[in-house]
Amino acid sequence: MSPVKLLVYLLIVALTLFYAYPLVVIILEGFDTDISPIFAPGIRLIGGVPYYSGGITPSLIYYIDMFTVQGFQKLIINSLVIGLGSTLIAVFAGVFSAYGITFYSGRSGRLYDFIMLVMRSVPPFLLIIPLLWTLSSWGFWDTHAGMVFAYLTLNSPIAYLVVRSLMNEMPRDLVEAALTMGCGAWKAIYRVVLPLLMPGIMVAIVFMLVLTWNEFLLASLLTGPVSKTVSVGVWTGVGEQIGTFRTVEFEAQAAAGTVALIPVTAIILLLRRRLVKLFVLSTS
């Protein structure tokens, strides 16, 4: 083996450790009742404080606790309801507005594109105060409907931009032919546009589901006991909320994190290289 080849393999091993090791730790910690490290029992530092640890003691306690006492399944349902709700409404609105802009508007369509592009770069923090204020004054704080609305502000620009670029790539002639042959606008969408764009739209829906499933900032402030989502549950694990910060049990976080990770990993592995296109599409 040439030295260059050896170096390549060594680097790949190092990168494998870098990418995989934190995940392995998180998965193992969820099954381990001991505080921290896996290697070498003994005294070590946790957050700068010396601690005694006895290595690994396998146990399912955190998973049992999570699905019985903590009711993590409720958070999963919440996340799915909120994610699907906001994603589907956003895509629905996106299809219609993109259709209108693509086939009926002239230069004014560029303005709408630009507004949506601006909205894509809105920092979520800008939305916090208006959303907190509006949702709580209308009694929608910590409700599924309120969260669907909140995520609509994040999802609808992405949905619009993705669908719009799909429509730009689509042969216009088909739609124009359908319209000339007496197809109404609604029928043209239903019979021509949707079947053509369906694969792309499905991918976009899945992508936005992942984004909402993983979103933390808005969910942590806009949800309470009723509509708490998975990513909030991953952080809070078990423990008391004391002001901004709280006590935390790391193993509970690890277990919840592992559960939250499974469906998203499956989706990411299905999307594979399409991810690049999705990220780019939603900015172009």
Place this chain on the structure above:
Amino acid sequence: MRLSAVLLFSPAIALSIVAVLYPLATSIYISLHDLDTTGSGWIFVGLKHYNEMLLNRFFYQSLMISVVYTVLSVFSSLLLGVLTALLLRQLVRGHRFVETLFMIPLAVSPILGGIVWSPPAVWDDLNSFIHYAFRLPFIDVTDPVIYFPIMVLSEAWLWSPLFMLATLVILEGFPKDGLEAAEAMGASSRHILTMLYLPAVFRSRVIAMLVALKSVDFFRSFEIPFAWSFWVRESQLGAPTDTLSLMLFKMLLTPSTGSGIPISYISAVSTALMAVSLVVSLLIYRQLARIWGGVMG
């Protein structure tokens, strides 16, 4: 027919305008007003809160932190991603498997990214390893000089797979003719790398857009600094973990005595943050287009 079409798509446009423009307009409105404590509603105060922001040292400190954090994170994810992709292409077998393995961090939510690289997850193991194997002192992760790079590393861990995938897509689309011509003319593999592959990657439109997108994202990044401010017990304002978003979050949840939660001030800062990130993203877009020679619409 045209009217029916307008009727068809206008509700959708109205919905998205309400969903996105309403919070934005509200935020700008709040930032220009003060909430009257006697309960008579909002009082117009003009640019008072923006002025306040420009006089606040926490604001400048967080701005500095955000800028440094953004620059370091973008560079490390880009370089790590490109390096990984180039190495992957050297693999004869197992190429797909390793690629799949390296892709998994993209599924990790940012807040979980703050957990998997936390002291109890990785660093305690590493500390015990280097301590028992090499008799080295513990790495003190509560030191800002140590944990700031770790935060950046976590961002790179999360997002470099995206750059890796983009690079792989670009390199696989690389024209075979060009490669064969270069080889026929006796180019070494080093020449092919530095004169064909790297320019193709760094001049591509995809990479330029991802860099612009991630710069804006890193600039407002919240989850990883938030998680670390918990791990290293930095709950007060002005800590080295405080990016702009985290500073605003702390202001929102830990009200200063007397005046309550400064929501107008927070709105002002976040409006300014939005303006800055908008301008920055447009500038980066343009500059990348110019420097890297890509054609952008």
